[in-house]
Each structure stands twice: as C-alpha cells, then as structure tokens.
Amino acid sequence: MLQTAASPYATPLYDDLIPGGSHWSFIMRRGHVLRLIDETGGANVGMLMYNPENPLERYNMPDTLKNQHTFLLTKGHVLLSDMGRVFASIIHDDLGWHDTVAGTCNADLVEQRWGKKTYQEAHNHYHRNGFNSFLNELAKYGLGKKDLTANLNWFSKVKTDDDGNMTFAEGHSHAGATVDLRFEMDTIVVLHTCPHPMNPASEYPSHPLRYQLFKAAPVTDADPCKISSPEATRAFANTALYHLMQ
C-alpha cells in the first residue's frame, strides 16, 4: 500500500464507513484518490460513474474491457467513459481481480436467494438490492433507469472456463483489501454495498465499505496507468484535451 510517512496517501482528507446493504454517492474531483477498503472481508461494492458536467458521458464496460484486452480489472487499468476518456486509474490493488460483467442484484434475485426482510421488520438490516440502490442515488442527479449501465463490482471475482461458463470466486477478498482509484476527471461516483448478484452465501451478505479521500500525487508522463497500453495513452490524451481550457 502507498502509505509511507512521506507519501500523500498517509493521512486521508476524509474517512468514512458505509454499512453493508446501503447506497451512497458523491463527486470525486480530478486529481484526487478514492481508496476503497474491504473492512471485514467479503465486501462487494457496486459502482457507476458519470461526468457531472454532462451525465450522458458514463462509465463504459465494453470500452474499458476491449481497449485493454481484459475481462478483469486490476492495478494498471483505466476506467473509461463512453467518450474515449479516463474517469479513473487503478493505481493500487491488493486483489488482482475485480468484476465488471455480472451486473447487480435486483429485488427478485435478493428475495429468491435470501428472502424478503422489510424495513418495518428489520430496520437498518432490511434487504436492499443494487438495482434500486443505484436508482435511488441516480435520482439525486436527475438520472434514472435509462442511465443504468453495466456496473463495477469491486472486491468480487467472476471467472470463466474455456466454454464461457461463469463462476463466482468465494472468499476472494480479505479484511483490509484495498483499491486506490485516482480520478482523472470530475466524476459522479454512485455506489452501493449490496451483495454481488452471484454470491451463493446462504445468509444475505452484508459487509461495510471504508473509503478514504486523498489528494493525488501528480501524474507524470511515465505514469504506469498512462503508459500501460497505447489505448490508455490515447485515452489520457483525450482527457487532457477535455481539460485543455481549464
């Protein structure tokens, strides 16, 4: 982890804990780092990203995967918008594999797998689902169902065999596992801590997210994410052009 005393990542500007089965959103400013920490192990963090200046620009799973010839996300990868730009770079990752292809759980899925637990019955431990959680947060920005896209699932791993059959990796993430995202553009970050839709656990998995904010170190021309591929380098060039007159 990037946590030496001399490092800008030693003392967070802000530190917060989001309970399991919850949702939240905020704007990340470019030049800052969002650190995601799996506090207890077993977390799943569903995430969507939009440009606050024009929310029609949003995280694009296919562009992110095909530009980097990858099915998984880890350190060195960049998270691309549908406009050929970089929302964020993954500058640190303890796990080596995060999912962005399996989508999010919905009300039917949660009820079928883990039963229905209403607010009246369970108060803050009621069963929320990722689909409605995203919609709840998106509405705060005037966004809705039409804006839902394939989401990221931090701390979760879904792999395939040679025939394309998908498997959820149980026990993939451990307590303290950390991912650092350096934002290259201002970004609306929408997230939930609802279970991964392929998690086979018998009880509704409810794991909190600790997140911290830092001022990022400057991005140099030798930045590992910037030079990770010609595609990433060109996406950084598009992002620099976007900021040319700022």
Added chain:
Amino acid sequence: MIKQSTLKPENAAFRETVPAGEYFLKVVKTGETVRILDLEGNQAADTLFYNAHNPTERYSAVDTIREQGNVYLTAGSKLMSSENNVMLEITADTCGRHDTLGGACAAESNTTRYALEKKCMHACRDSWLVAVTEHEELGMTKRDITHNINFFMNVPVTADGGLTFADGISDAGKYVELEAKMDVLVMISNCPQLNNPCNGWNPTPIEVLVWS
C-alpha cells in the same frame, strides 16, 4: 451450439436488406421470429432490443450472461431485459457463438482503440444516434444507447481473465434466429468499422427476415 432453422425465407412476412453502415429499426411482435442473415460473411450486426411499449426496459448484456451463467450467446440463450424479463430467445444459430461483452464501436472509442485521428470515422453508436434522432416518436436519445449484442462476432474470454478478438466464425449465409417473448423494438447498426478484421476491412450487407 449449431442449430438449423426450419423456417423458409419464401414464407417470411418481411424481408429487408440492410447495407453496411446503415441502421435497421422495426418492432417484432410477441411470438414472431426474426432472423439476421450474414449475406457475405464476417459482418458484425450490432443489435439492441427495447420493450416496444416502454423503451426504458431494454436488453441488458450483464443480466443476460449472469442469468444463463455463460458469457457467450447461442441457440437456447434467453436475452434478458434490464428489468429481469426474457425479451427473446435464440431459437436457431448456424454461427455457434455471438459476443455481448465487446460493445459497439463509437467515434470516440475509435480514437482510443486505433488512432486519435480516426475520430471522424463511421461507427455503430453514431448510426444508433442517427436512428433515434430520425425517429423522434420513439422518445429515445443517447441515454438509451446501451451495451449491445455483436451478432457474428467471436470475442473469447480466457480462464486467466484475458479478452481476445478471434473473428472468422461467420461466413456467407450464416444466420441467427430469435423468437420474441415480448413486443420488442429491434435496433441494428450494420457495422461500418474499417479499422479491424471484424468485417474483413470490407463491411457488407445483412438481411433481416421476420416470420409471423
């Protein structure tokens, strides 16, 4: 899975050839079958589906692959909507595999994938934007352009998490056939991509047939 159709083109209620670089837009009713035919081979048909009565419900790549537990589409695949409903089922397929992870080309993704100066080249997402703009009655905009199916494309995922582009499974006369389980709006961009071998650097027409 290779599965031949028993339907005969001469009995189709509707036939239309879609030139490369053009879009196709049509409602297919519940119970009808639509065939997309690769006329000359190695063409990519970038396809989106919407609930014809409420386009906020649309084809969802991630829900589809998760619910069937497999990243590839072929005969037997049920195409799921963003609201967890079956939209269509693939009932015949002479290609054997179709991609839904690679998404559609855009002017902007052409800049990152190929070269910054490719920004003005034709792309599928531009074709869809023209489609929704020319059909204001649909009430659709860029917000409705989501993650699509690439019929006739082969994008293998490796066990260690790689994504590769291995085209060439389609050929002249190969087709995929789908039965609608709800009234669906079918929106196809017949891919104009000139920068990669998905079309053999030579985009060609497709044909769309519908049986009532």
